[in-house]
Every structure is written in C-alpha cells, then in structure tokens.
Amino acid sequence: MNRSTHRLVAGLGVVGLTSAVLAGCTDNSPTASSSATNGGPLQVVATDSECGVSANQAPSGNLVFSVTNNGSKVNEFYLLAEDGLRIVGEVENIGPGLTRDLVVRAVPGSYVTACKPGMVGEGIRSPFTVTDSGQDMSATGADAELVTTANTQYAAYVKDQTEQLKEKTERFVALYKAGKDEEARALYAPARVHWERIEPVAESFGDLDPKMDLREADLEPGQTWTGWHVIEKDLWPPKTGHTPLTKAQRAAMGDQLVEDTDELYSRTRTMTFTTDQIGNGAKSLLDEVATGKVTGEEEVWSHTDLWDFQANVDGARVAWEGLRPILKKKDPALDSQIQLRMSSLQKLLDRHRKGDGFVAYDELTKAQVKELSDAVNALSEPLSKLTAAVV
Numbered sequence: 199m200n201r202s203t204h205r206l207v208a209g210l211g212v213v214g215l216t217s218a219v220l221a222g223c224t225d226n227s228p229t230a231s232s233s234a235t236n237g238g239p240l241q242v243v244a245t246d247s248e249c250g251v252s253a254n255q256a257p258s259g260n261l262v263f264s265v266t267n268n269g270s271k272v273n274e275f276y277l278l279a280e281d282g283l284r285i286v287g288e289v290e291n292i293g294p295g296l297t298r299d300l301v302v303r304a305v306p307g308s309y310v311t312a313c314k315p316g317m318v319g320e321g322i323r324s325p326f327t328v329t330d331s332g333q334d335m336s337a338t339g340a341d342a343e344l345v346t347t348a349n350t351q352y353a354a355y356v357k358d359q360t361e362q363l364k365e366k367t368e369r370f371v372a373l374y375k376a377g378k379d380e381e382a383r384a385l386y387a388p389a390r391v392h393w394e395r396i397e398p399v400a401e402s403f404g405d406l407d408p409k410m411d412l413r414e415a416d417l418e419p420g421q422t423w424t425g426w427h428v429i430e431k432d433l434w435p436p437k438t439g440h441t442p443l444t445k446a447q448r449a450a451m452g453d454q455l456v457e458d459t460d461e462l463y464s465r466t467r468t469m470t471f472t473t474d475q476i477g478n479g480a481k482s483l484l485d486e487v488a489t490g491k492v493t494g495e496e497e498v499w500s501h502t503d504l505w506d507f508q509a510n511v512d513g514a515r516v517a518w519e520g521l522r523p524i525l526k527k528k529d530p531a532l533d534s535q536i537q538l539r540m541s542s543l544q545k546l547l548d549r550h551r552k553g554d555g556f557v558a559y560d561e562l563t564k565a566q567v568k569e570l571s572d573a574v575n576a577l578s579e580p581l582s583k584l585t586a587a588v589v
Contacts, residue, residue, distance in 0.1 A: 238262075239299065242313075244292070245269040249313035249322040257331035260589050261304045265289055266297040271316040275300065278310040278404075282323065287478060290317070290485050301585040303474040306330040318418070341524070348520045349471045355516055356396050360466045363392035367459045371452035374429060377445070383433050387497075387505035387555060390426060394509030395516070397486055398479040399469070400462055410458045413495070424454050434499035473521060477585030480517035483510040484578045492571045494559050504556035507570075508547055514581065515540055521588050529587040532580055539577040546573050 239262040241252040246269035267273045271294070277287040289300040306328050312321035366389035373382040393400055393411065401407040410425040417423055428451055432443045443451065490496040491507040518525075518536055525533045546569060550557050562570075 239264040242266065242275060243268055244273045244275060244313040244315070246271050246315045247322075249275075249311070249324065251311065251324075251326075254325065255327035255329055256304070257333070258304050258306050258328050259331050259333045261302055261328075262586070263289075263300045264297060265292055265300065265313075267292040267294055269315055270294055274314040274317050274321075276312045276314070276321065277302070277326070278312060278323075280308045280310065282310045288482065290482070291489050299582075299586075300478070301474065301589065302478065303472060303589045304328045318416075341527075344523045344527075345473055348473060348476065348524060351520050352471050352476050352517065353469060355520075356399050356466055356469060356471075359392045359396045360463045363389065364459055364463045366392065368456055371456050374433070375445075375449050375452045377448075379433055382429075383500070386426075386430065386433065386500060387502040390502075391505055391509035391512075393426075394486075394506045395513035397510065397513065398482040399466065403462065403465060406458055406462055406465075410455065410462070413498070415495070415498075424451065425458070426455065429455070430497065431499050436499065473524065474585050474589045476517045476521060477588055480514040480521075480584060481578070481581050483514040483517070484574060484581055486510050487574050488571070488578065492567065492574060494567075497559065501558040501560045502556075503559040504547070504550055508556070511540075511543060511547065518581070518584065521584065524588045525584065529583075532583055532587055535580040536577070536584070539573070539580060543570075543573040543577050546570055 240256060242263050242265040243250045244265060244267050251263070263275070265273075265275045273292045274288065274290040275292065275298075277300075287300055287302045289298050292298050309326045309328065310323050311326045312323045314321035366385065370382055370385045370389045373379075373385060400410070408421075411427070412423060412425055413427050414423060414431065428443075431440065432448070432451075435442065487507055487510045491503045491510060494501070494503055496506055497503045518540070522533060525536075547556075550562065550566070
C-alpha cells in the first residue's frame, strides 16, 4: 500500500473519465497563465511548501514534466482528473535534490496537478490545462496494430485479475467471519496478489484505495481505518496493545472489504488503456516495491511482503511484455536491458520460495534485503525509460 491516506497514485488512469494527461505541479498562483509551446519538458520545482511548474497549460501530444525536489522531504507529483479525485499520472519517491520525469501522452482537457511533500495529505494543488494542438495522436499502419493489441491485452489482464481478486476475497472474508483464522491466514497472501499485480489501476480510483489498502501507519487524524490491513492485524495480532475484533466487528470489516472489491470489479469491466498508461504503470509497480515491499512496511504483521513483491514484479513484467513488440522496433537496446534486469530480479526472488509461496520477510538477512533492493533499483532505471520509448 501507499505511503499516505489519500494517496494519489497513478500511471494507469481511466481513459474517458477525463482523458490521460501528463501532469506536473503547477504554479499555485491563480493568475498564472504561462503556456508551454516549444515541446520541451515542463520544469516542475517542488519544495516542502510550494509546487511550481514552468507553465500551467500545454498543447496536446507527448508531454514531459521534469520534477525537481528542492525541499527537505520526499515528494510525489500527480496529475488528477478535473474532479480532483481520479488519478491520471504520477511520479513518486522523489528524494531531496533528485529530479524525475513523468511522460504522458496528453489529450485536451482540464486537470489538477499536485505535489505531496512528505507523501501525506491532499498535496499542493493547482489547475492545469491541455489545449488542442490539432495533432493526430493516433498511431498508423503496423504501429497502430501493435498499440491496439497491447492495449487490448492489458485490459483483458486487468479484468482477469479483478475477477480472481473478487472470488478469493469472498472466500477469504467468509473464513475470517466464521472464525477459521488458520485457513484465512493461508488465503490472505494468495488473494492479495491479484490486487498487487494491478495496484496502479486499483489506486487510480482515489476513493477505493484508502478504503481497501491503507496501512495503520498512514492513518490521518479522524480517519476510519478499513480494508485488508485491519484484518491482517487481527489475524496476526501484535503481542501487546491489540484488542481482538468482536464477531460483529469482523463481519462489518469483512463485508466492507467485499463491497469495495465488488466496486473495483465493476469499475474495471469497461476500462481501456493507452501505451503511456501501461508503461507508467509498470514503473509505478517497481516504485511500490522500492517504497513498501523491500522495506517490510507493507505487511508489518503477517510478513507476507515477498508475495506482494512478486505480484508487483508480475504486473510490471506483464505490462512490459505487452509493449515489447513496440519497444523492440523503437529501442531494442532498452528492451534487452529491461529483459536482463527483470530476469536477474526474478532469480533473486526465486531463492526465497517456500512451497507455493515464500518465506516470511522477517526471515531474510539484511544482506539478502539489500541484494533485492539493489536489483529493484537496477531494473527501475531502464523501466523508467519505457514510456518515453513507446509513445
């Protein structure tokens, strides 16, 4: 799960809800009216209290936002739909002094940009507009066929994963409500892998993610805690400071999780995707590994982080493989580099398998955790170039 309660995640937004655009943190001043017209990167400067972009509008087409963190806190940068809720694009884990790019194929429309210093709260928000450049943004010929195939295949993958998530979540909740804790614990990680494989898609619905996957450490004052990790804590209770949920509380918590999963299932039935969303989603999944799974913060009680780790890698691999026919034509060297580093990371993960799953994360040594972290970072570097290469 993500670092904050209302985490604005992204990479994979819902096409047609407002359209996909590349976002950057805009100037907070309502009088700002600058426009990007030269086709170069929009420069975004983020600090602990400000979020400024070199222009508050840009023509449609391929946009690049170059985000520099001049603050003291780790920052995130988002593009939201006009309603300020749905997430269209995101770049996260921007440490102090670092610069990271967000690449999106943007269509005309109104949006909201946000920086999130410390990765908490709603962020520093401003309006952003993509004007109509008159550019034909559709691929042609053989490229159009490759793009259509990649998008269709990924949409089918998302539907399949949500179908499996729905079925396993219902079984998991039934066991939990019935007090069959040992069986529920055995199904917890296998059910969650379907969420983790499509996490950027699930998180693109800003209202569902906090309800379903919020960690206790990310709770904000006055916020109600629901979802997977409430049940995780109840099934693997800490030795002190935990009051077991009553039967009625278990039923309410389980029913809410099923209801929210059903809503996710419904919303993904007709989703469509674009190549930039798929590429950004692959990178977002690696960021999830780097900021939660490698640290052991995601499954703090069950220690099933390696299941989540593998699922995030699965999702990134599927996204990349769907785009490979395009990438091989445009940048075969980058494709080979991703393949090599993806394979190296998978080999490391395979060393920690146990039966149908993995060893508990707290059984790994510091050296083994570092080895995994280094492999994630090595893959993250070429994967960050995937979107720019295929759009």
